[in-house]
Amino acid sequence: MNKSEVKVIGALKREGKFSSAQSLYQLLRKNGESTGLATVYRTLQKAAAENIVDVLRKDDGEALYRLCDTGHHHHLVCTNCGKTVEVEASAVEKWASTVAKNNGFKKVTHVVELFGLCQKC
Amino acid sequence: MNKSEVKVIGALKREGKFSSAQSLYQLLRKNGESTGLATVYRTLQKAAAENIVDVLRKDDGEALYRLCDTGHHHHLVCTNCGKTVEVEASAVEKWASTVAKNNGFKKVTHVVELFGLCQKC
């Protein structure tokens, strides 16, 4: 882990929720940590490629990142406060592979996310 | 259906696969149909709000639209040729509502898409 990775991934850890590159950049700057926007993007992309962070997209297309280094899973996200729960989804995994087989598709991946309002919101 | 809707939704129907606003605009222009980009976006957004088209996002964040006026369903998309199959997903619907209940979330929606390579590709 180089310097930038410590900074950016650290900020992501502190946030705990899905955050945008832009907001992480602002956050780091506010805390005095000098950083460039390009570095934030570079670090997040690398972390995504290494499956250290998960990525999803807001309705407007902006990418959101979250520290998720605990293997493949899916999320239930509160659209109001950002609270995020990691959920197991073996039923979905099974369904996906069946559908893939039935239609003769190979190398099938899936995008599965749940959005709603948490108890507090 | 006004003039623009006929043009844009018609182009979408001819395409049959998920297409971007930009590519639909180019397509209409190539076929001599005069159209503005703003109108294409407006028409697609309205159609999405009316559940006449489904929307998903490429990895780079660009929105893709597909004529899908047959009620709620999910897709299996070939990432190479764009071939798209509509798949039933009652197992996923059930799973989603169970997960929502277990975590005390309300008004939960889901994003579920499958991507892979079709038989031909």
Next chain:
DNA sequence: AACATAAATGAGAATGATTATCAATATCAC
């Protein structure tokens, strides 16, 4: 038809996230 009024259209500008450049700086090998 002629007219008033409202809706639709499209060219072009503005926005904003993401990506590309590239010179400055830090890190490493010897």
Next chain:
DNA sequence: GTGATATTGATAATCATTCTCATTTATGTT
């Protein structure tokens, strides 16, 4: 240390999407 190499960050460029607004087109009334 010296030179090679990787990292950094300010800035510019890209590009999908949204906004503006003058012009055109549809709609309704007399």
